[in-house]
Amino acid sequence: MTLRDRPLTNHHRGRITRYLDIRFALPIPAQNDPKERRRAPVLTGPGLRIERVPDQKPWRLPLSDMADVISASFVDLVKVVIAESCGVERTGLIDLLYGRDRICESIDALTYGLHDLQLRKEEHIRAGQEEDPVIKQWDDQANNVRRRLNEANAELKRQRLTELNRYGLVPSNTTPTDDPIRFAKGLLGDFLRDERAALMAQAATAAGLSPRASVQVSNQLEKIHWCIERGLLKAPVTPEVSTVLDLDDARFRLRVLQDAGRQQGRDDALCHPLVLHRWQDQLEALRKHLAADAQNPSHQALVPLSRTTAQRSQPDIAARRRLFASLVQRTNENSRLKQTLFDSTTIAERCDPEHEALMQFVQPTYEELVRRHPDLFRLIREMTAPHETRYGRFIGCDPWERRSLRKEIINRLRQHQEAKTTH
Incomplete structure (x- = not known):
């Protein structure tokens, strides 16, 4: 998947999301949807409709026809990827599928x-x-299929790294910093978020940047709104x-279940950036x-039943396991969409002309926060x-331990601020 030469388009057998316009304000060119070309004609008789029957061996079709078929039918796509993973070889098939x-x-x-x-x-x-051959x-x-799935996930990771490296970016799962000073300054800025945002806005305004450029975001959802x-x-x-977005929890849960109950023509609204986290x-x-x-x-993950458990299980277990x-x-799918969205917003932010100008004010802002609040910075350093x-380096950089330490320090800072307010 490329973010450079074409609009960002994810196909999930009928589910198409196209949210990032990498040209920034240029309209996205319309693309022909193979489902529209293959729409079944409606007859005049009551209740009559012609439905396309899935091809028995779609991997034998000419490559151009196969591309149209697997774009329109998820069942045919499953047949083709299984056939390819089991040894079917065709010129151009790997490039078509992966x-x-x-x-x-x-x-x-x-x-x-x-x-x-x-x-x-x-x-x-x-x-x-159980003795059936x-x-x-x-x-x-x-x-x-399991071997090919592992290979495909590795290839997707490689493609993502290539795309990020093109923009000089690094993946989000990099090792946390082992510099406690840098960690303490960042944590102080997170705790004093409003003050940090005001300092950044003041510096951006003085440099002639737009007010929106200095808006600070603390999580992915805010970053989506900002972009x-x-x-x-x-x-x-x-x-x-x-x-x-307006659905209550019960109705949203029903909508998620309905989407999970069908493979063809899934619910596109669940892929919207503002819905992805709630869907997850x-x-x-x-x-x-x-x-x-x-x-x-x-x-x-779906764990295979043992032979004994499968023999003793109730008939209705099949439906529950298939739903699971x-x-x-x-x-x-949600994880892949979120990863794509995160990369897209990061690339879009990096391509923003005001990004580099704004970055020069980050370190001075943190230094000013340390100067204004030496007691808070000292408290953070005592806890680290x-x-x-x-x-003077962190012992290990385990993300879970670091997250727990951050939470502990934030709670201590709040208690310190409350004690100062009461006195």
Whole structure:
């Protein structure tokens, strides 16, 4: 997937998000949707409609026809990626499936195919057909699909790193700083966020920059709003998106379940940048709620049932496990969309002409905060001292430990400020 020479377009068998206009204010050119070309004609008779039957062996079609078919049909895409992972070779097939414009689609299809093979095997065992030779065939296919899925995820990571390096950026999962001074200044700026924002705005105004350039964001959701307001992110709030944003928890949960219940034509509104985080939270809650009923020991991934458990399970377990598998699949899709959105907003911010000018005021702002609040900075340094080596560096940089330390320091700073206010 490239963010440079074309609009950002993610295809998820019918789900298309196009929110970043990398030309910044130029209109995105219209693209032909293969689903529109393949729309079934409506007949005059009551209730009659022609539906396209999925191709039995779509991997044998000419490559151009195959591209149209897998763009219109998720079932055909699953067949093609499974066939390719099991040894089918065609000139241009790898580029078609795992190029930058379709790799997320193919990963989604591979995830579904892997889950489907596992669930079909469990249903066969539950029906007393554990000696059926087709089970061995499904196991071999599942091993091939799992291997290809791992390779595709590695390729997606490589493509992402290449794109970020093109802009001089680094991934978000880099090792935290081991410099306690830098950590303390950053934490002080986070605690005194309003004052930090005022200092940045004052410096930006003095330098002739726009007021919006100095707006400080503390989380990804605020960054999305900031990019939309500045025109760096193309994410119009359509009436459909407004409806989703106004839903209460119960109705939003129902909408998420309805989306998870179908593979073709998913709910595009859930992909909107302002909905992604709520969608993620609801998916996690649903997985935790359903894991026990689906006899799945983990809420993170679909765990195969043992042969004995599959034989003794109730008939309705199949539906619960298939729904759980769909929720895991949607969670993976949500993670990829969030990662793409994060990269897009970061690249858009870096390409903003005022970005470099604004960055020169960051360090002076933190130094001014330290000068104004020496007691708070001293308190932070006292709490970080036990975690430092004799050479003045952090002992380890585990993200979870660092997050816990930040939370502890923030609570202590609040108590210190409250004590000063009461006195």
